[in-house]
Amino acid sequence: MLTIVADNRKVVSMASASVTPAAAGGRGVVTRFAPSPTGFLHIGGARTALFNWLFARHHGGKYLLRIEDTDRARSTEPAIAAIFDGLEWLGLMGDEPATFQFARSDRHAEVAHRLLASGHAYRCYLTQEELAARREAAQAERRPFRIHSEWRDADPATLPQDRPFVVRIKAPRDGETTIDDRVQGAITVSNAELDDFILLRSDGTPTYMLAVVVDDHDMGVTHVIRGDDHINNAFRQLLIIRAMDAVEGGWPDPVYGHVPLIHGADGAKLSKRHGALGVDAYRDEMGILPEALFNYLLRLGWGHGDDEIIGRDQAVEWFDIAHVGKGAARFDMAKLLNLNGHYLREADDARLAALVAPRMAGETDPDLLTRAMPVLKVRARDLNELAAGAAFLFAKRPLAIDPKAEALLSEEARALLARIHDRIAGSHEWTLEALETVLKGMAEELGLGLGKLAQPLRAALTGQTTSPGIFDVLVLLGRDESLARIAAQATGKVQV
RNA sequence: GGCCCCUUCGUCUAGAGGCCUAGGACGCGGCCCUUUCACGGCUGAAACACGGGUUCGAUUCCCGUAGGGGUCACCA
Numbered sequence A: 001m002l003t004i005v006a007d008n009r010k011v012v013s014m015a016s017a018s019v020t021p022a023a024a025g026g027r028g029v030v031t032r033f034a035p036s037p038t039g040f041l042h043i044g045g046a047r048t049a050l051f052n053w054l055f056a057r058h059h060g061g062k063y064l065l066r067i068e069d070t071d072r073a074r075s076t077e078p079a080i081a082a083i084f085d086g087l088e089w090l091g092l093m094g095d096e097p098a099t100f101q102f103a104r105s106d107r108h109a110e111v112a113h114r115l116l117a118s119g120h121a122y123r124c125y126l127t128q129e130e131l132a133a134r135r136e137a138a139q140a141e142r143r144p145f146r147i148h149s150e151w152r153d154a155d156p157a158t159l160p161q162d163r164p165f166v167v168r169i170k171a172p173r174d175g176e177t178t179i180d181d182r183v184q185g186a187i188t189v190s191n192a193e194l195d196d197f198i199l200l201r202s203d204g205t206p207t208y209m210l211a212v213v214v215d216d217h218d219m220g221v222t223h224v225i226r227g228d229d230h231i232n233n234a235f236r237q238l239l240i241i242r243a244m245d246a247v248e249g250g251w252p253d254p255v256y257g258h259v260p261l262i263h264g265a266d267g268a269k270l271s272k273r274h275g276a277l278g279v280d281a282y283r284d285e286m287g288i289l290p291e292a293l294f295n296y297l298l299r300l301g302w303g304h305g306d307d308e309i310i311g312r313d314q315a316v317e318w319f320d321i322a323h324v325g326k327g328a329a330r331f332d333m334a335k336l337l338n339l340n341g342h343y344l345r346e347a348d349d350a351r352l353a354a355l356v357a358p359r360m361a362g363e364t365d366p367d368l369l370t371r372a373m374p375v376l377k378v379r380a381r382d383l384n385e386l387a388a389g390a391a392f393l394f395a396k397r398p399l400a401i402d403p404k405a406e407a408l409l410s411e412e413a414r415a416l417l418a419r420i421h422d423r424i425a426g427s428h429e430w431t432l433e434a435l436e437t438v439l440k441g442m443a444e445e446l447g448l449g450l451g452k453l454a455q456p457l458r459a460a461l462t463g464q465t466t467s468p469g470i471f472d473v474l475v476l477l478g479r480d481e482s483l484a485r486i487a488a489q490a491t492g493k494v495q496v
Numbered sequence B: 001g002g003c004c005c006c007u008u009c010g011u012c013u014a015g016a017g018g019c020c021u022a023g024g025a026c027g028c029g030g031c032c033c034u035u036u037c038a039c040g041g042c043u044g045a046a047a048c049a050c051g052g053g054u055u056c057g058a059u060u061c062c063c064g065u066a067g068g069g070g071u072c073a074c075c076a
Helices: A002-018 A043-058 A077-090 A102-117 A128-140 A208-218 A228-248 A279-284 A290-299 A312-318 A333-346 A349-359 A366-379 A383-394 A403-408 A411-425 A432-446 A450-462 A470-477 A479-489
Strands: A030-033 A062-067 A121-124 A166-169 A176-181 A185-190 A198-200 A223-227 A255-259
Touching: A030 A043, A030 A223, A043 A062, A043 A077, A043 A223, A043 A255, A043 A279, A043 A290, A043 A312, A062 A077, A077 A279, A077 A290, A102 A121, A102 A166, A102 A198, A102 A208, A102 A228, A166 A228, A176 A228, A176 A255, A185 A228, A198 A208, A208 A228, A223 A228, A228 A255, A279 A290, A290 A312, A290 A333, A333 A366, A349 A366, A349 A383, A366 A383, A366 A470, A383 A470, A403 A450, A411 A432, A411 A450, A411 A479, A432 A450, A432 A470, A450 A470, A450 A479, A470 A479
Parallel strands: A030 A062, A223 A255
Antiparallel strands: A121 A166, A166 A198, A176 A185
């Protein structure tokens, strides 16, 4: 993972040095997923990535990745690795090596200076203290605070030479701006609501607002699909885009699609309290399959008629951003588990065996695990349940007997086990059919239901009250192990 | 608080003026299958936030109300 990061860095610095805007003029669709590496890839981010990926694939376009690491204090290398790891797992890596935003600071500053030179931006010498004081004053008078810098229209000749300044955009003060959002529909904001936000900080570094716009432009991004917490930013970013378009042309408005955030079960924004975990937790701790999370996330906030089970290819064919719901959807673990159970049953047995083995205590046999999978996977919803269900296969004698199973092993039951032991020990074939014939015949002879034999058998063989079918268990365990486990619980048997 | 957005069963959703007696899925209840647990099948309860319009006719269009969410940094 770290080598990939290093490679990406190299590619980026070359790209930023040559400054070759891909000119978003017309042609193919280009989307992007742009997380800031301040933590793991959370479920909401994964869904945003998914929608970008699907939209691009559906339209035969390109899907790119950009790491927004301009916040040097909060961005970390492990977070970058975790995000790539999560995307990789879900099959949502970009079509090209990721772009790293911080590496492109010079290009961002260059754009700010063009805006400055063309009069679309200005140097503002207001200090943070002055701003804070004005903000407080506005608060005290209970009126909304808008930055009105006296430097906006200052005579360039009178500008201080040795004081720090920030570069602010000159936002229009009248009129209104409408965004035709592909998810939300038309959204209109009065320009008076937008104030002169900062492009370049006093230390010369670009702000997020500037960096996003410049990077999207240079990467040729045509469709900006992201969380709807960015709606307000879209209007500000459009200001920069239109200013640059006026300055040098070739800066078309992107198409926006602001998808709703995912909420917790209580309807509030998903937070750690709700289990807003990284996708790695769904994989490692909860034992979720990537195709299940993919399907779940897709159906969360989007639907296609009555269809519930939707695979990758089908999703690409059907995905339509206009059908993404406008309201926030709540995360429902029960439904995810149900879907996971479905994909578990569909999954390849050897693959499942490999996924389950590390979750089991002690030694396991991949071959036996694989052979047991068909009867094991139908009764599990996640890999942990699958591992628990497989435990009996590798348990060492003497078997730990679960209290509920113990209750099944009465005196009569133990006596019965002795008879079963002798009877099946004499069976020359150890197959599903042969064992079934023998045991059913025996039950009939004794005038008992098969359950009377099967239940104590299950307890003796697995130490539990639930397991795959009893004949499956016998065959999986094999003749020697089965007879030994039965003998251990039967009365009057010499334990091997 | 200002601004922006949202609102169909508990949850995810279908629905784009008559197809709606509002459909599907998860979850929940019942039945069947069955040696247990599952899987599977059948089945039941369960929703158009409220109030006004527009219309011959509104879940669907418009306006209010209520509720919810987002956003208001030299963070991203």
